Amino acid sequence: MHYTLLFYESAEDFSHRTDPLRKKEYLAGWSHYVKALRESGVVVSGNGLHSPETATSLKRHNGKMLVQDGPVTETKEQIGGIFVIDVPDLDIALKWAARGPVNTVEVRQNIPPME
Amino acid sequence: MDAHHAIEQAARDSYGRLVAYLTIRWRDLHAVEDALADAFLAALKTWHDNGVPNKPEAWLLTVARRRLIDRARHDQAQDDAMQALIEMAKEAQELAFSDTAFPDERLKMLFICAHPAINPHVRTPLMLQTVLGIDAARIASAFLVKPATMGQRLTRAKAKIRDGHIRFELPDAKEWPLRLDAVLEAIYAVYGSGWDDVAGLDPRRRDLAQEAIYLGRLLLKLMPDEPEVNGLIALMLHCEARRDARRNEKGGYVPLTKQDISLWSETMIEEAERCLGHAAQAGCIGRFQLDAAIQSVHAERARTGRTEWEEIALLYEGLVRLAPTTGVLVGRAAAVAEARGADKGLALLKEIPAERIKSYQPFWALTAHLSKRMQQNEQARSAYSRAIGLCTDPSIREFLKQQARQV
Numbered sequence: 001m002h003y004t005l006l007f008y009e010s011a012e013d014f015s016h017r018t019d020p021l022r023k024k025e026y027l028a029g030w031s032h033y034v035k036a037l038r039e040s041g042v043v044v045s046g047n048g049l050h051s052p053e054t055a056t057s058l059k060r061h062n063g064k065m066l067v068q069d070g071p072v073t074e075t076k077e078q079i080g081g082i083f084v085i086d087v088p089d090l091d092i093a094l095k096w097a098a099r100g101p102v103n104t105v106e107v108r109q110n111i112p113p114m115e
Numbered sequence: 116m117d118a119h120h121a122i123e124q125a126a127r128d129s130y131g132r133l134v135a136y137l138t139i140r141w142r143d144l145h146a147v148e149d150a151l152a153d154a155f156l157a158a159l160k161t162w163h164d165n166g167v168p169n170k171p172e173a174w175l176l177t178v179a180r181r182r183l184i185d186r187a188r189h190d191q192a193q194d195d196a197m198q199a200l201i202e203m204a205k206e207a208q209e210l211a212f213s214d215t216a217f218p219d220e221r222l223k224m225l226f227i228c229a230h231p232a233i234n235p236h237v238r239t240p241l242m243l244q245t246v247l248g249i250d251a252a253r254i255a256s257a258f259l260v261k262p263a264t265m266g267q268r269l270t271r272a273k274a275k276i277r278d279g280h281i282r283f284e285l286p287d288a289k290e291w292p293l294r295l296d297a298v299l300e301a302i303y304a305v306y307g308s309g310w311d312d313v314a315g316l317d318p319r320r321r322d323l324a325q326e327a328i329y330l331g332r333l334l335l336k337l338m339p340d341e342p343e344v345n346g347l348i349a350l351m352l353h354c355e356a357r358r359d360a361r362r363n364e365k366g367g368y369v370p371l372t373k374q375d376i377s378l379w380s381e382t383m384i385e386e387a388e389r390c391l392g393h394a395a396q397a398g399c400i401g402r403f404q405l406d407a408a409i410q411s412v413h414a415e416r417a418r419t420g421r422t423e424w425e426e427i428a429l430l431y432e433g434l435v436r437l438a439p440t441t442g443v444l445v446g447r448a449a450a451v452a453e454a455r456g457a458d459k460g461l462a463l464l465k466e467i468p469a470e471r472i473k474s475y476q477p478f479w480a481l482t483a484h485l486s487k488r489m490q491q492n493e494q495a496r497s498a499y500s501r502a503i504g505l506c507t508d509p510s511i512r513e514f515l516k517q518q519a520r521q522v
Contacts, residue, residue: 032503033503035504036500040474091264095259
C-alpha cells in the first residue's frame with residue numbers, strides 16, 4: 001500500500017537550512033532518516049522542497065488566473081518535503097512518520113493508479 | 116474531598132469492576148459502557164448535592180441497569196435479556212443492603228480481553244478501555260495508531276464479545292499457561308508504551324506505565340501465587356525503579372550502565388525482589404521471571420558497584436530458548452559483548468535474519484556501539500546513522516548523535 005508522508009516545517013525549521021551554524025545538523029537529521037527509509041526498502045519516491053517563500057501559487061478567480069508569490073495558504077507550518085512509501089498498512093506508515101526529523105507530519109493513503 | 120474528586124476516585128475503583136460485572140451478565144460491552152457513562156454523569160450531579168453514597172458501585176449499578184432496561188425495551192430485546200436484567204436488579208438490591216463487597220470479576224474480564232478470538236493488536240487497547248476506562252483517542256496516541264482505526268478495532272472486538280464467540284469462564288488447566296501468557300503480554304505492552312517515552316515529555320504516556328503496574332497489581336491480588344504474574348510485576352517494578360535515573364537534568368537520555376544509582380527507587384527494587392523470590396518458590400521458570408532476573412542482576416550494581424554481565428548473558432540464553440523475540444536476541448548480543456567481548460556480540464547480531472532487523476532501531480544502535488569499540492569506524496558511522504533515522508524519541512536520537520560524533 002502506498003502512503004504519502006507530508007512533512008511540515010516551521011519558519012524556524014526552514015531558517016535552519018541556510019543558517020551556517022544549524023545547517024549541518026539540519027541536513028544530517030534528514031540524511032539519517034532518508035538512509036533508514038531507503039535501507040529498509042520502503043521508499044517509492046521522495047523529495048525535499050524549497051522554502052515556501054519561493055513558491056508560486058496560481059488561483060483562478062472569476063475565470064481569471066491570478067499568479068502570486070508564496071504558498072496557497074499562509075500557515076505557521078508549511079510542507080518542507082514529501083515521501084511516498086510502500087508499507088503493508090497505515091500503522092506502519094504512522095511509525096515511519098513518527099521517525100521523521102520534524103514535529104508535524106500528515107499521512108495519507110495514495111489512490112492506486114487508474115487502470 | 117470535593118464531589119468531583121470523590122467521583123473520580125469511585126470511577127477509578129469501580130469502573131473496571133462494574134464493566135466486568137455488567138459485561139459478564141449482559142455481553143453487550145458497548146451498551147454497558149454507554150450505560151455506565153450515563154450512570155457516572157448522573158453520579159456527578161447527585162453526589163455533588165447529597166454526597167458520595169456508602170456503596171458507590173451499588174448506586175452506579177442501579178442507574179446503569181435502568182439505562183440498560185431502557186435500551187433493551189427500545190431494541191425490543193428478547194425475554195432472556197430482560198430476565199438477566201431482573202436478576203441484576205435483585206443482586207443490586209442485595210448488594211446495596213448487605214455487607215458483601217461488590218464482586219470483582221475483572222480477572223474474567225482480563226481473560227476475555229486477551230482471548231484467542233480477539234486480534235492480538237487490540238487486546239491491550241481493549242484492556243485499557245474496559246478495565247481502566249481510558250478513551251480510544253488517548254490509547255490511539257500511545258500506540259501510534261489512527262484514532263478512527265483504533266475505534267473500529269475496539270468496536271469489532273466488542274461485537275465479537277457480544278455475539279458470543281467468547282467463553283466467559285476462566286480457562287481450564289490445559290489452556291491456562293497460554294491464556295495467562297496472553298494476559299501478561301497485553302499488560303506488559305501497556306508498560307512498554309509508557310516506557311518508550313523516555314523523556315517523559317508526554318504525561319499521558321508516562322501515566323500508562325502506572326496503569327500497567329496497576330493492572331499487574333490487580334492481577335497479583337487475584338492470583339498471588341502465580342509465578343509469572345509475580346515475574347511480570349518484578350520486571351515492571353525494576354524498570355520503574357530507574358525512571359528518574361533515565362534522564363539527566365537537561366532531559367537527556369542516560370543508558371542503564373551510566374545511571375546514577377542514588378536515583379533508583381530502593382522501595383520499588385525491594386518489592387520487585389520480594390515478588391521475584393516468591394515466584395521462584397513455585398519452581399516453574401517463565402520468560403517474565405527470566406527478564407525480571409536480568410533486571411535484578413542490573414539492580415545489584417547498587418550494592419556491589421559492578422554488573423555481572425556473564426550472569427546476565429546466561430539468563431539471556433534461557434530467555435532466547437523461551438521467547439526468541441528480536442528484542443531478546445539483541446539483548447543477548449549486548450550482554451555477551453559485555454561479558455565476552457564486542458566481537459562475540461557482533462557475531463550474534465549477524466545471525467539475526469535481516470528481515471527482522473530492517474527497521475528495528477536497537478539492533479542498529481548496538482551494531483554501531485560494538486563496531487565503534489572494535490574500531491570498525493565505517494560500519495559504526497553507517498549503523499549510527501541508521502539507528503538515528505529509526506528513532507522516534509528525540510532524547511535517544513540526541514544521545515545517539517553524541518555517540519556518533521565520537522567515532
